Amino acid sequence: MTRKQKAESKAHEGEQSPKKVKNENDQDGRKNGKTDTEKEYGEFCKAIREHLSVAQMREILQMNGQDSSGTPGTVISRCQDLLFFGPPDKCPLCNGSLDFDRIRYYCTGFYSEWSSCTFKTKNPTRKEESIKLPDSVLKTPVADLLKKYQDPSNRPRQGAPTKPLSGIMIALSSRLSRSHQYWKREIEKHGGMVSNSVKGITCLVATAAERDRGGSNKLSDALEQGIPVVREEWLVDSIEKHEPQPLEAYDVASDLVVAGKGIPLDKQDPSEEGLETLSAELKLYGKRGVYKDTKLQEQGGQILEKDGIVYNCAFVHCDIGRSINEYCIMQLITVPDSNLHMYFKKAKIGDDRNAEERLEEWENVDNAIKEFIRLFEEITGNEFEPWEREKKFEKKRLSFFPIDMDDGVEVRHGGLGLRQLGVAALHSNLEPKVANFMKILCSQEIYRYSLYQFCVALR
Template identity: 60%
Template sequence: MFKGMNESSIDRLHGTVWRGVAKYQVHGEEEKVIMTRKQKAESINKQAHDNTPKKAKIEFDDVHNTTNGKSSCAEFDDLSKAMSDHLSVDDMRQILEANGIDSSASSNSDLEITRKCEDLLFYGALEKCPVCNGSLEFDGRRYCCRGFYSEWCSCTFSTRDPPRKHQTTKLPDSLHDTPVAHLLKKYEEVAPAGRPHRDLGSADKPFTGMTISLMGRLSRTHHYWKTSIEKHGGKVANSIIGSTCLVASPAERERGGTSKLAEVMERGIPVVTEAWLSDTIEKQEPQPLDAYELVTHLSAVAGDKHHPGDHPIESLVSQLKLYGKRGVYKDTKLQEQGGYIFDKDGILYNCAFSLCDHARQLNHYSVMQLITVPENHLHLFFKKARAGDDLNAEERLEEFDNVDNALREFTRLFEEITGNEFEPWERDKKFSKKPLKFYPIDMDDGVEVRHGALGLRQLGIAATHCKLEPMVANFVKVLCSQEIYRYALMEMGYDSPDLPIGMVTQFHLKRCEEALLEFIEKVKSSKESGPKAEAVWTDFSQRWFTMMPSTRPFLFRDYQEIAEHAAAALEGVRDITVASHLIGDVSGSTIDDPLSETYNKLGCSISPLEKDSDDYDMIVKYLERTYEPVKVGDMVTSGIQNVIFLCVDEYGVSVENIFSVETSACPPYEDIVKLPNKVLLWCGKKHDISTFW
């Protein structure tokens, strides 16, 4: 039979044949086999035996993803089609309810009901979320939890391989006589161990084939983004040539840009925000660049280059619309008619709210006011919108003839969006946060510095009328400028024009501080790991950015981010709140010398230090030895004690002036110098650099 072949050759041939047969079996492909008469007879007998009437049985091959010889995908499609043709949405709701799965219309669309039912019948019932004990649902890419980790945070747990219950599927009696009953019965009788496994594959690498360039001070370090981008298939390059896009902070646009940014725009390379990176990673697919574009025209970048007819830039960011507890929201235009906030029994009917929830993609604010205009007309203003998306805001301005009706509607709206009653909050600060409900931002009675301080046009006039020594007047002019505070809030990401974060009460700041300290203690004592440990950080992130609303919220991942974007930001907002109360509203007439008035409120004396003095020389040397070079565009301003003004160039900083400050709150400088064991401390960063003895 094997002519011309020796015994070893025949053995190798047998091995090849058997390996080939095994290969075809592994891949589930049909292979024609030549059978003997005896084999044919046995096959016919077996076929006759198989054709005898018996109970239908469905068998799944979990390893090869086949069902009675048919792929799981094809079988799943058959089930989906049969359900679509023969089952109504109400029928599917009954199946879900019979298996203990929520099917309420309030929380599930028809598409979600269909997805849940298909998944239940074919793959089996899902276990609860291992993090919060909520319900897992398939969203088309993975299984996500729809529960709540706390009143502040929706659960963010997701997986491609969810745990399933070891129990058979139950069918309601009402479906036993339907045309599709025979099909459903098959899935009801399948043992849990015999069900197919839903293979969603490994997570895609959405940055594959992309080269991304990073620039400027981002909310997270360049090292963090470089690691994340490379982990998800992309590359990070210092050069913009050949880059897919440039990721930059919105601050770069407001600073006037750099030569690198200008070159990027000239080459037509998209400039996008960090949100493009985080959203692409979260959704595991590249997001459209144009939806995240930072600048679309080169003229928007080169802020320092204007046409001769252009008006001076009034501010770095949009104008503040709500400056405090008595502020009428700017867009109502009622302040132009003499409108003011309605006051009754010591309560000002003016509330601002915030809500941040990463899992539900929520970063919303709301404003609600009762406004009185001359002739006793009462208006209710209500606005709810996503941060930065005024075009799609829910907004209404309604006039009321009856005060009681207006008050009832105001309190009803407060309870609707917060889940709490209005008066207990306003009188006693009693409030209990509810899931997916807004949290009140406790505004103080004053004028936020972004509104009350001097604008760019007013600074020159104010300095002209100032009675202070010119160098001191120039220093106080900086303290009284809106721009320094706008810039600081913008860089921290707390620059919403709709919420006066620089005019909140000490009670609100105290609650933020307590939340921060509580989180630190919780993390220190926690023994959780994996998704449960991540949930603790996610929960705090949502709580923080709800209490301290940001235009750029994100998830904290380590102590460094907590220090830079929570603790430091809280201190920054606290300082700006102090500045708001100190400066007040000097944005009106500048004839009365607002700079001298603010200087007197400081309660200290400020005088320039002689440049040939030993102290001046010591501070300059200390700066040269300790201060790191600053990138182009970084701004350094003033502090309160011995203040150093700094000019930023491309490679570092230099001293312009040093001021000596004598404050009534501390011992005189002459007494401090005599104290032993003293050291020069360098405090603050960028916006607030001071030296303390």
């Protein structure tokens, strides 16, 4: 190549390079734009935590029509999101209000008395209106910062999160399997933020060993403030699955086994729930059957029957929108040569370890019946006698519904059924509800119990 040709080639490259540089800058600009927004939000959150009290944040939420209840950590996260991105619009499905749970927005509305709205999103539509600020907040050092975001035109546009820990503030405690520096890099790399204190955090990562030793100041403060304390596996699984996992599935405070208690039944995928329900029975045999866990059947205990009413009730409460799947048992049990006993148990399906359970002895039968009726009305919102005598019942929102029990019928999770058939339903090609219904119909044990109660010998 001659000198002239080399010169012309360099000149040609010089003409083309600005366009190439511009494209690279554009791409870098977009990347930096995302990084800058996340960095801006992190600095904004830090300033809010340092200069506003929780009481002031509750006042801001109330003035802007948002929910101000909850733990301090929940209130702080909710207020930071409101002040930075603006108030969320109504639910597109039911026109209900959206609430922030530190990770995503969910609808607080209802489809009916039986089910709440299931709408959830990380990127809700925002109202184009100014944020209202109380006078006490306007006198703080962050007043100018807040005024900057009051105008909807100055707010950053919230894109769909591309990182699993976006917007999540995490604190690290105790000795983990990897160093704090390692986890700090990983958390920030995946969109999260690390705090040295528990104020305003989404969760605290700790170990079961630290809990057994009594815990550090961070752990104690987190438990006092109702902040979730999770195992290190929560970080691993959230990063691997590219989505924050349910915090309660990794809870350290109530985790009593090395391997963890696993995913709660109400958080599981339907395909996994079938196997779990093999051991999720209520242990209740018919209207006159004494609940197994009371151990009173071994002492000759029987369900109290008075004026034609059998004082034994079982309830269920299932709501997918609120991730609720609970049951409740109430019984009045008479024991020979002893006083009347009242048994009460309420728990999530598959989580008996954390159940609310009590067995009380009553000297006065009438007082025990009054307490039984009071509890029935408290958890159902309905009167007791119309249900027992005429089966009149009106379902109330977020309340339990009684199971209509007959003699010789076993009541278990998901209705009447046998857990051994859960495996068959699990591998069925039918819809889950249809498979569960067929499982009930095909259960020989239902008929065995019925025949047993009527003293019919089985050969």
